[in-house]
Amino acid sequence: MTEVLRGVRRDRRLEIDDVADAVATRMERQRHLHRPGTRWVFLLEEAVLRYQYATADVHREQLEHLMTAMRLPSVVVGIIPMGVPRQGVRARESFDIDTFDDGAVKAHVELLGGLLTLTHPADIALYRRAWDDLRGLAVVGDEARALIRAAAAATE
Template sequence: MTLDPDRAQHPRSELAEALRSLRRASGLTGARLAVRSGMSQAKVSKIENGRVLPSALDVERILRALDVPLGEEEAARLLELTRVANTDYQGFRTALQRGLGETQRDLAAIEASASAIRFFLPCMITGLLQTPDYARQTLSHTLVNRGASWETALARRLKRQTVLYDEGKRFVFVLTEAALRWPLCRPEAMAVQMDRIASLSELPSVDIRVVPADPPVPSGPLNGFTVYDDRLVTVEVFTGKLALRDPKDVSYSMEIFAFFHEHALEGENTRSFLRDLAQEYRNRA
C-alpha cells in the first residue's frame, strides 16, 4: 500500500545514499558489510541502490557492522530517516481527487492480500461491520466527502464485507463501548447495527470483542488502527491516512492491540452486551 509515493521517494533515496556513503567511508566492501551484518550481499546492494527499503532493524544491523554506536547523532538521524521512509501518508485531498470509491478498492485489495487483520476501534464502527444506514451516514456527511460523490464508495464498502465469509482468513475486531454508543444514526438504525455486529461475531473467521466502560481500563486509547498480518499498520485521522511498515511500529501496535484485547468481552459475553445495547436503542426509538 503506497499512499504517497512522491513524498516517500526522497527519504528513501536519501537513506540509501547515506548508508552507501557511510559504508564507503568505513573502508568496507559491500561483500564484507554483508558478512558482518548477517545479510546477503544482494540485499546490501539493493538497500544502497534504493531498490529495497530497509527496516529499522536492518539499519541497526548495518550501523553495528560499521561500528557506529547507536547512541551517536548520525545513527539517530539515520534511524529517524528510516522511520520516515517506512511511513506513507495520504492526505484527504489526494483521496478526494482519486475518488472515494478508489479508496474502497484499495482497501479491498489489501484485505484480499492479508490472512490476519486486527482492528482496534475506539471511536467508530469500521466499514466491514457497518450496516447500509451506518455506512451511508459515514460517507454522506460533508466533513468526509467535502462535496465529492460518495455513492460508488458506499456500494464498494458494502461489497467489501463479503471477505468476512472467507474462512481462510482471520478477522479480529476490538471495539470500545464508546464506539458502539456514539449515536451516528437514529436509534432504530443503531439497534440494527448492534444486531449486525452480533450476527457477524458468529462467523468462523470473525472474532469481535468489546471493551466495556466498566470496569475501567488502566490506559486510554489515543487512536484507532488496523494491523495487516505482521507487515503493515494503517491509522486514519481526519486529515488523511498513515501507513506504517517499520517492524518496530508494527510490533508496538500489536502490543497495544493485545492490551485492549485482554480487557475486552468475548464470545457470548460480547453478543449479550450487543443485544442489551440494541434494546437500549430500541427503547429510545
C-alpha cells in the same frame, strides 16, 4: 453505512459526494469475511456501541449486523466494557494490523484526513503492543453479545 458516511461528509463539509462509491467499496470488502482460511478479530470500545450517529432504527440495524457477523466462524468480536479498570491502557486511535500471505505486515491508522499506512517494524511493534493491551481488556462471546443487546435496548 450510508447514513454514517453521509454524516461524515456533512460534518467535514466535503463538497464531493462519493458516498455511494465508498459504501460499495466497504460492502465489497465484507466479502473477505467469508474467505476460507482467514481470521478477523475486531475490538470495539463499548462506548462505540452506544454512540448514535444516525437514527435509532439505523443504529439498531448496525448493531444487528454486528451480531450477525459475530456468527461467522472467521470472525471474533471483542468489546472493551466501559467499566473495566484501565490502568496503563488508554483508548487509541482507530487502527488495524494486517498480515498478508507473503508475510508482509501493515498497520493502518485512521486519521481525520485519511489513512496512514505503517510498515516499519518498530511501528508495527508499537501497534501490536497497543492491540495486545486492548485485547486483554475485551470480553468476547456471550459477554460481548450482552453488551451489544444492552446498547440496542438503550435506543428504544
